[in-house]
Amino acid sequence: MIKQWPEDKWASEIELAFAVMSGKVSNAVNRVLTRQLRNAEIDITPEQWLVLMCLWLKVEGEHPTQNQIAQATFKDRPSITRLVRNLERQGLIYRTEKEGDKRANFVRLTEKGKELEMRVREVTHRGLESIFYGFSEEEIDTAIKLLGRVFNNLV
DSSP, X not given: OOOOOOHHHHHHHHHHHHHHHTTHHHHHHHHHHHHHHHHTTOOXXXXXXXXXXXXXXXXXXXXXXXXXXXXXXXXXXXXXXXXXXXXXXXXXXXXXXXXXXXXXXXXXXXXXXXXXHHHHHHHHHHHHHHHTTXXXXXXXXXXXXXXXXXXXXXX
């Protein structure tokens, strides 16, 4: 049930919803992360970071397929194929054919990809700290929980 807001509060809620839905928040976060990665001389994009995080955190198991990564990241298959191909060119991952299904590939980290994890996590952590600047630890926890609930309502 949606609470009835006073008119001025309603206007600011609509502005926030528009910023989120139009991708402004996502774009701003990507700019911060891109800048942080570039400053640390790490040659990956926020989209590539998302794929690597799936592998580092074993989101879809030890060796997910490209399709599983696409589902976990809410990216379409052609985008994942492009991201995986670029990460492979950089020597961070490699693909192996799924036995019995030449259309499916398992995605695995190379040693270089594994070694990059801690460096990238430190850099992106600093980026996230700047995004949540001025928030208390409790406010950050609340924001994460609330965003998680919003996300779960949408999927």
